[in-house]
Amino acid sequence: MFNDDLRAIADDVLAGSTEADTDTLWMSVVALDWPLVGVPESSGGAGGDLADALELAAAAGRNASPIPLWETGLAAWVLASSGLGLEVLQRGGVAVVAPDQQVRLESSATGLRVVARVPAVTWLRPAGGVVLVLPSAGRVVALGPGDLGPASFSTNVADEPVGDLVLDCTAEQVADLDPALLPAFEARRALLRSAAILGAVERCCSMTLDHVRDRHQFGKPLIALQAVAHGLADMTLERRRLTSAVQEGLDRGSLGTALAARAVAGSSAGTVARIAHQLHGAMGITREHQLHFVTRRLWAWTDQDVTTRYAEEAVGRLVLAGSGDDELWALSTDGR
Amino acid sequence: MQQGLRAEIRAVVAAADFEARCDSWMRGFDPAFSRKIAEHGWIGMTWPVRNGGGGRSNEERLVVTEELLRAGAPVAAHWTADRQIGPSVLRHGTDDLREEFLPAIMRAEVVVCLGLSETEAGSDLAAVRTRAVQVEGGWEITGAKIWTTAAHVATHAYVLARTGPPESRHDGLTEFLVDIGTPGLSVRPIRDLVGDHHFNEMILESAFVPDRRVLGAVGNGWTQVTEQLAFERGGVERYLSTYPLLVAAAEAGRRSPDRAVTERIGALAARLVSLRRMSLELARAIDRGEAPTRLAAELKLLGTLFEKDVVEVARYAFDVCGAEPGDLALLDDGLITIPSGSIRGGASEIMRTVIARQEASA
């Protein structure tokens, strides 16, 4: 889709993710340097471009891989873009934008003291690193596992770790935040999340197709019933429009198109999970069945990083900013 | 992208005198405007130069069609010929037929209507009963077509007729291009839900069509018409029919800002980005010589769902933010457009069946 060769390899490596031991799975992607894909080699990354990173995010979604694969890559991209080293991300990590009221910075004799309380950070784990992006302070701060205070950890509906970040430490790795980095970060994150959702959507479609072909009722496969076939069609329509939205965001590289993709992703996620479950019947509700690994992710991801509503509002503000339909037309056609 | 071309079209549109409306590609009939479009080389612009065409890409044509519908311009007089009959003549027509039709279409002298549907052949198009019987020098066609848009103002009718035995279904169909003035061909108006006249009954009683007006091969009509439908379904008119209303709703949301209205406009704008991308992919596929039937069905279905939601959001925006003079008339214009969208060109259920079948065989 974004890089077909990588897609095939990634599906190979990530197949069986839901049953794998997560440490082993993480080691195998680290061995391939995948968590640092999309980050220049000159900055310690694995090279490759955003298309490669999106392909990996989609693969992680498709295979419901319980590792912070693209999340780490995004955090690494922030560090590299800010001239910082990637060491804190050795065992994975995340980047978070923290608003003023959650963070206090104080210059002290020994360096920059960071006092922070950021609730509900997905993929915050005792072993992982955190990249704090602080817009008002104009700083980027890299924190390793040792810097994290006593945090409370839980999980979201997809069983992904979620932690409240509680900090009081002296930051060693600090850089100025390039003002242009913030929208670029928001765009990159929106596209990566959309690609991950797309992957999960793809998996829902393929699992549902298999199921409605195999399962017989009324003496025929379910797919022979028109209502069932049309439900399947509606799922693939969501897959289609989301694929196109992400591709457009990738090609254009603007914050507007990335948020548009994110808005589409959020609405597709719910529709696809709903139809997939409906067509799987009771079997799809069981722990034993694989479907929940992807549908629970779709539910969690709909409002992760930013909510879908936020993305819609942001796109709305953008198109209402100009006069007439200037911005709306520019956003959709790329031609003023 | 295509800045120059866009600017040119906008200048032509700005100089013309018309009122922007929804569904302008079906309801906005203005031969003088179509001739102006023709003068700029925007009809038949993708056809090969050796056939007198413009030799430009479908990506460029996308720019032309979307700018015209953006403005709600009256393009109905040339739309069908440019969109599907010209391409069909190009693909399947003899040299004679190409010479007869392509230059005339490009000059906007041909207004063509589509004689596909019949009372007993709607969604089930292969049930067509209109018969063509071979006679000296050509064919005699007898039957009744219905819902034939623009037959009353057309110069020519495209007619899908049965040349095989009555039960031959998909195998016994042939396409014809018939002069609208042919003796035995008559047109009766059908008024639509608001009393407008765009579609018709078209009756053929032993109407003679010369051999040279057979389009493609006798008996190959089904394959050809299926291809034609990819052109019919995959255009920007499947999502831009209510665009003027979307712009009015956005204006309302700008006049008196409201968070929920902003969100809804934003959600529509996001969908528009992906629809437009699908159009671009479709244009590129056609440029590669493919007939992207599935993508066309997907675009039609997603597009008409989008158009429907535009009307709902506009209704909401005018309520919350207030309407300007003209807004409510435009809303009515959109409302009456919506039921057609999911029927004409193939009902949404048929699209879903096409898509599901291809998904299962992929």
Ligand SMILES: Cc1cc2nc3c(=O)[nH]c(=O)nc-3n(C[C@H](O)[C@H](O)[C@H](O)COP(=O)(O)OP(=O)(O)OC[C@H]3O[C@@H](n4cnc5c(N)ncnc54)[C@H](O)[C@@H]3O)c2cc1C
């Ligand atoms: C504004 C407008 C302009 C038109 N212009 C033209 C024209 O220029 N030339 C022309 O030839 N035709 C034209 N048509 C006709 C159009 O192609 C047909 O209306 C369409 O193919 C559906 O046929 P029908 O109306 O007979 O509906 P039917 O086939 O009777 O179907 C009615 C409804 O039943 C359902 N349905 C039907 N079949 C199935 C199925 N297999 N599975 C599930 N549900 C099904 C659908 O909901 C469908 O809408 C036009 C129609 C409209 C509304």
